[in-house]
Amino acid sequence: MKSQVIQSFLHHFESEPLVVFAPGRINLIGEHTDYQEGFVFPAAICHGIHVAIAKNNLNFCRVYALNFDQEFSFELGSMSPKKGHWASYIMGMCALLNQAGYTLRNFDLVLGGDIPVGSGLSSSAALSVAVGLGISQLFSFHIPKKNLALYAQKAEQLFAGVNCGIMDPYASLFGVENHALLLDCRSVTHQEVEIPLGEYCFLLVNSKVSHALSSSAYNQRRAACEESVAILQKFFPEVRTLRDLQAGDLSSIQQLLPESLFPKAKHVITECGRVHQATKAFQNKNLFEVGNLLNASHESLRDDFEVSCPELDFLAIQAGSTEGVLGARMMGGGFGGCLLTLLKDTDVSIFKARIQEEYQNKFHLIPDFIEVALGDGARQV
Ligand code: GLA
Numbered sequence: 136m137k138s139q140v141i142q143s144f145l146h147h148f149e150s151e152p153l154v155v156f157a158p159g160r161i162n163l164i165g166e167h168t169d170y171q172e173g174f175v176f177p178a179a180i181c182h183g184i185h186v187a188i189a190k191n192n193l194n195f196c197r198v199y200a201l202n203f204d205q206e207f208s209f210e211l212g213s214m215s216p217k218k219g220h221w222a223s224y225i226m227g228m229c230a231l232l233n234q235a236g237y238t239l240r241n242f243d244l245v246l247g248g249d250i251p252v253g254s255g256l257s258s259s260a261a262l263s264v265a266v267g268l269g270i271s272q273l274f275s276f277h278i279p280k281k282n283l284a285l286y287a288q289k290a291e292q293l294f295a296g297v298n299c300g301i302m303d304p305y306a307s308l309f310g311v312e313n314h315a316l317l318l319d320c321r322s323v324t325h326q327e328v329e330i331p332l333g334e335y336c337f338l339l340v341n342s343k344v345s346h347a348l349s350s351s352a353y354n355q356r357r358a359a360c361e362e363s364v365a366i367l368q369k370f371f372p373e374v375r376t377l378r379d380l381q382a383g384d385l386s387s388i389q390q391l392l393p394e395s396l397f398p399k400a401k402h403v404i405t406e407c408g409r410v411h412q413a414t415k416a417f418q419n420k421n422l423f424e425v426g427n428l429l430n431a432s433h434e435s436l437r438d439d440f441e442v443s444c445p446e447l448d449f450l451a452i453q454a455g456s457t458e459g460v461l462g463a464r465m466m467g468g469g470f471g472g473c474l475l476t477l478l479k480d481t482d483v484s485i486f487k488a489r490i491q492e493e494y495q496n497k498f499h500l501i502p503d504f505i506e507v508a509l510g511d512g513a514r515q516v
Contacts, residue, residue: 136185137516140247143201144187148243151189153272157265157513158183159256160306161337161475162466163315163330163425164432165410167440169300170357171364171403172321173378174410177302178330179310181510182256184248186265188273191243198225201247211239218294221246224259227290228266235286237276244269251503253345255472259295260303263287264513268308272515280308280512281323297350297468298357310512317414321378330509331420335461338476338483340454340490341503342446345471353468356399356442363392363400377403398439405435426461426477433464442469446498450474453493457486473505 137154144152158179165175191197195210200221207222209215214230216223225246229239246265250258264287271278287304291297301320309316309325316325360377367374370391374380377400380388385404389397409428416424433451437443443451447465451474454463459482466475478486487504494502 152187177306178315255467257303402440429462
């Protein structure tokens with residue numbers, strides 16, 4: 136992809152660009168916990184977005200998206216980003232950097248990626264991160280990585296309308312080959328944890344569904360957590376977010392929260408516990424335990440947090456009854472996207488054949504399979 140992006144840049148703009156790469160991410164465990172200042176366990180992957188960028192002497196910026204074969208121009212002084220358009224993430228990052236006091240000048244940019252859009256691998260976070268890093272390098276701004284992650288999170292909130300947490304851009308920036316990041320979303324600091332997979336691998340099954348209203352459902356889940364916190368603070372003033380509660384508190388908070396809210400709070404609290412258990416299990420090279428935790432996470436997301444969907448539940452059940460699978464769960468925001476499966480290398484082809492047949496029979500959709508390797512974070516290449 137790097138050479139295609141450079142070729143395309145030379146063809147469109149006839150100058151020498153600098154090139155950056157920002158990866159997508161998977162999340163091993165810890166779903167819907169980041170916006171409650173909880174713990175997540177993501178990893179950058181080798182799929183991602185390349186951006187080629189160079190200064191121009193015009194009074195506007197020109198951008199081109201290789202995957203869509205679309206061009207777009209805008210003036211830095213009068214940008215009007217629209218929700219849902221790829222160029223909005225570029226203008227969004229420019230606007231956020233401007234606001235933060237960085238004086239941008241006009242540039243040309245080409246982007247190209249190999250992350251399937253809508254699969255829940257955070258292509259939009261990767262785009263924002265790539266643009267932010269590209270601009271930082273081009274104008275020698277030396278923007279700290281953590282700040283870039285915060286700007287990219289803001290861009291997603293503004294231009295996708297999703298009130299998301301910090302996990303996706305953070306993983307894209309800080310990823311390390313063969314490691315996951317135990318990220319504390321309160322202090323916004325992480326610990327790198329080696330992921331010893333041995334004869335096992337992570338295989339994603341893309342359900343190819345992306346249910347409408349997923350962004351409003353995401354925002355509702357976040358609001359439900361905030362409502363629980365507001366109620367609980369009357370009794371426990373020291374509770375700032377659900378992150379401050381443990382599994383041992385569940386029976387007392389069940390008495391205080393309405394039936395509609397308790398299961399959602401329970402998910403966040405138990406999921407944070409599973410992040411710590413999974414970290415220990417990886418450190419002890421106990422992949423069987425990791426598999427059990429993935430299954431438990433899926434059940435909690437399905438039954439308590441209610442962000443799964445029939446397609447993902449079906450895939451999880453099929454995966455669970457397939458030889459060589461240690462565990463599987465829906466990944467990301469939910470309502471579609473990918474199932475993350477931990478399975479034995481030698482069982483991958485039988486797994487693919489079986490899942491494809493069962494899924495096609497049931498939903499008349501052909502799933503995609505994506506083998507992921509854990510890679511390094513965003514960088515100039
Ligand atoms: C999306 C958001 C993240 C996180 C996950 C759920 O990927 O962008 O911030 O909340 O959903 O864990």
